Amino acid sequence: MADFEVLHKDTSSAARLGLLQTTHGQVEKLGGLHKFMAWDGPILTDSGGYQVFSLSPLTKIDDDGVEFASHVDGAKIYLNAEIATEIQNRLAVDIIMCFDQCAPFGVDAPQLEKAVERTILWAKRCKKAHSRPNQMLFAVVQGGTNPELRTHCAQKLVKTGFDGYAVGGLSVGEKHDDMIKTVRYTAPLLPTDKPRYLMGVGTPADIISAVTTGIDMFDCVLPTRNGRNAFAFTESGPLRLRNNSHINDTTPIEAGCDCYCCRNFSRGTLRHFFNSSEMLGPILVSVHNLTFYQRLMTKIRQAIKRNKLADLAKELNINY
Amino acid sequence: MADFEVLHKDTSSAARLGLLQTTHGQVEKLGGLHKFMAWDGPILTDSGGYQVFSLSPLTKIDDDGVEFASHVDGAKIYLNAEIATEIQNRLAVDIIMCFDQCAPFGVDAPQLEKAVERTILWAKRCKKAHSRPNQMLFAVVQGGTNPELRTHCAQKLVKTGFDGYAVGGLSVGEKHDDMIKTVRYTAPLLPTDKPRYLMGVGTPADIISAVTTGIDMFDCVLPTRNGRNAFAFTESGPLRLRNNSHINDTTPIEAGCDCYCCRNFSRGTLRHFFNSSEMLGPILVSVHNLTFYQRLMTKIRQAIKRNKLADLAKELNINY
Numbered sequence: 001m002a003d004f005e006v007l008h009k010d011t012s013s014a015a016r017l018g019l020l021q022t023t024h025g026q027v028e029k030l031g032g033l034h035k036f037m038a039w040d041g042p043i044l045t046d047s048g049g050y051q052v053f054s055l056s057p058l059t060k061i062d063d064d065g066v067e068f069a070s071h072v073d074g075a076k077i078y079l080n081a082e083i084a085t086e087i088q089n090r091l092a093v094d095i096i097m098c099f100d101q102c103a104p105f106g107v108d109a110p111q112l113e114k115a116v117e118r119t120i121l122w123a124k125r126c127k128k129a130h131s132r133p134n135q136m137l138f139a140v141v142q143g144g145t146n147p148e149l150r151t152h153c154a155q156k157l158v159k160t161g162f163d164g165y166a167v168g169g170l171s172v173g174e175k176h177d178d179m180i181k182t183v184r185y186t187a188p189l190l191p192t193d194k195p196r197y198l199m200g201v202g203t204p205a206d207i208i209s210a211v212t213t214g215i216d217m218f219d220c221v222l223p224t225r226n227g228r229n230a231f232a233f234t235e236s237g238p239l240r241l242r243n244n245s246h247i248n249d250t251t252p253i254e255a256g257c258d259c260y261c262c263r264n265f266s267r268g269t270l271r272h273f274f275n276s277s278e279m280l281g282p283i284l285v286s287v288h289n290l291t292f293y294q295r296l297m298t299k300i301r302q303a304i305k306r307n308k309l310a311d312l313a314k315e316l317n318i319n320y
Numbered sequence: 321m322a323d324f325e326v327l328h329k330d331t332s333s334a335a336r337l338g339l340l341q342t343t344h345g346q347v348e349k350l351g352g353l354h355k356f357m358a359w360d361g362p363i364l365t366d367s368g369g370y371q372v373f374s375l376s377p378l379t380k381i382d383d384d385g386v387e388f389a390s391h392v393d394g395a396k397i398y399l400n401a402e403i404a405t406e407i408q409n410r411l412a413v414d415i416i417m418c419f420d421q422c423a424p425f426g427v428d429a430p431q432l433e434k435a436v437e438r439t440i441l442w443a444k445r446c447k448k449a450h451s452r453p454n455q456m457l458f459a460v461v462q463g464g465t466n467p468e469l470r471t472h473c474a475q476k477l478v479k480t481g482f483d484g485y486a487v488g489g490l491s492v493g494e495k496h497d498d499m500i501k502t503v504r505y506t507a508p509l510l511p512t513d514k515p516r517y518l519m520g521v522g523t524p525a526d527i528i529s530a531v532t533t534g535i536d537m538f539d540c541v542l543p544t545r546n547g548r549n550a551f552a553f554t555e556s557g558p559l560r561l562r563n564n565s566h567i568n569d570t571t572p573i574e575a576g577c578d579c580y581c582c583r584n585f586s587r588g589t590l591r592h593f594f595n596s597s598e599m600l601g602p603i604l605v606s607v608h609n610l611t612f613y614q615r616l617m618t619k620i621r622q623a624i625k626r627n628k629l630a631d632l633a634k635e636l637n638i639n640y
Contacts, residue, residue, distance in 0.1 A: 029568050029588070030568065030570055030586055030588045030589060031570060031586070035586075036586075036588075036589050036592075037589075038584035038585055038589075248349050248350065250350055250351060264358035265358055266350055266351070266355075266356075268349070268350045268356075269350060269356050269357075269358075272356075279599050279602070279603070282599070283599070283603075
């Protein structure tokens with residue numbers, strides 16, 4: 001079950017320093033996801049709700065669940081609260097997510113309301129179907145950029161009671177300011193003694209903004225997807241490593257960075273890897289970007305400890 | 321300069337155990353090839369001769385050199401003995417190769433003879449042009465599967481004098497037995513106090529056969545090219561990891577193998593990586609295959625030390 005502790009609260013913002021302890025298991029074929037990935041750290045899986053709506057143009061949805069076409073081979077697949085929970089139970093990961101309906105950006109109010117009602121209903125069914133006590137089950141607050149719907153959804157989910165709460169349905173096309181405003185509004189609606197997770201975010205600046213509102217956890221493809229595309233994060237702003245300006249550059253992506261990429265490879269070498277489709281390029285820049293993000297999170301934790309998070313965003317000068 | 325020592329001669333075959341010491345340098349842009357590749361071991365570069373003839377359909381060749389079209393952008397490039405040597409000098413690698421003419425398999429006798437004469441002439445010019453005393457310069461014996469031409473070429477090259485000698489122009493389409501027969505014939509023509517190198521070979525069985533004739537060194541794309549294509553080498557024969565038979569297989573590629581791939585990933589996981597185009601698949605199987613080849617070479621060295629190499633080929637039962 002959830003073992004979450006808030007260790008320190010920043011006095012300069014709503015940010016918290018917390019410790020989340022997880023227990024991971026081993027089940028089913030190929031030894032479960034930890035063994036499969038050769039990853040001994042915590043794993044969180046999503047329910048498939050967001051993916052169904054973002055990847056499949058052919059969905060039939062009702063109050064029970066969703067039928068959609070596989071984006072791989074077009075096969076019809078049915079997913080609902082019980083099935084999504086059972087699959088995640090069987091994957092033996094540490095944290096699983098409730099099956100939710102993520103409404104596309106720009107839908108009208110009745111559609112958004114309907115998606116919120118389903119998300120609340122399905123979360124209850126997920127909790128009931130959840131059969132692995134050593135896995136944490138998080139619920140997802142939906143409601144677009146509508147404060148009333150966010151409030152309603154958060155209150156209902158908190159009443160049902162979960163091991164943690166996510167803010168979902170953002171970074172789907174809304175304006176940056178609306179995203180930040182919605183997080184700032186929604187985070188305080190969630191229990192202080194449970195982890196708060198902002199899904200699919202984001203840039204370094206977005207992360208710092210969200211932490212100041214009291215968000216604890218994030219997931220994002222940016223460090224690796226950008227890394228695969230020759231985009232490196234540095235404290236002085238982005239580097240695009242295919243550019244000719246790097247052709248004879250013997251310096252690393254980021255001076256002083258202790259990652260494997262920066263210790264061994266120059267920008268000139270990395271540029272060559274990308275321009276000759278050598279797979280080492282995407283791998284090395286992903287390694288650097290993940291290190292950059294880990295360093296960012298360490299700085300954030302240290303700033304919270306010193307009650308200085310509000311200053312960090314100004315100091316860092318991150319141009320993303 | 322060359323520092324080569326034969327440490328032991330196998331009494332059961334012509335195999336030798338040797339030590340080749342190299343000095344690598346640092347020059348020019350991006351710190352030279354060692355820094356560029358983040359590889360601190362010895363590096364051998366080829367002259368480009370073989371690549372010109374195998375990659376480019378549009379070549380104009382005369383006694384001075386070759387004009388060919390870049391396989392990347394079609395640009396006309398000129399290469400001859402002096403240019404190929406200068407490029408390799410500037411790359412600051414440990415061992416460089418003479419610019420040679422590798423005649424395609426099946427050419428008529430006069431053409432093959434012409435290629436041999438050019439190879440002898442160009443090798444002399446390479447030796448004259450060679451300007452880095454800490455790099456070893458190896459010559460390449462050509463002559464197809466013709467014993468007289470091999471003898472002639474070897475004698476002329478040995479008379480000029482090089483730091484090592486390669487057997488080239490094999491594995492280009494000739495029958496397997498003709499390849500082995502040619503190596504068996506050519507190796508004894510080369511000085512015993514210099515390293516002997518068989519270019520572009522090969523399978524485990526080919527390597528063992530060649531070592532028994534007195535060959536010391538090899539280069540080959542097999543471990544990595546096959547690795548990228550889901551083909552794993554094991555002592556019980558090849559594994560093709562895309563096959564459905566591996567779908568729920570929790571065993572590693574090779575039981576007892578201590579490589580990173582076998583310590584962490586099952587055949588079932590690797591199959592999934594290949595079938596979902598995850599780049600970890602090609603990387604991991606290349607890691608395993610290189611480990612397999614290193615283990616093979618270690619076994620070969622140990623067998624030579626014990627004067628038992630003739631037995632090893634029979635014992636190993638390698639089905640390649």
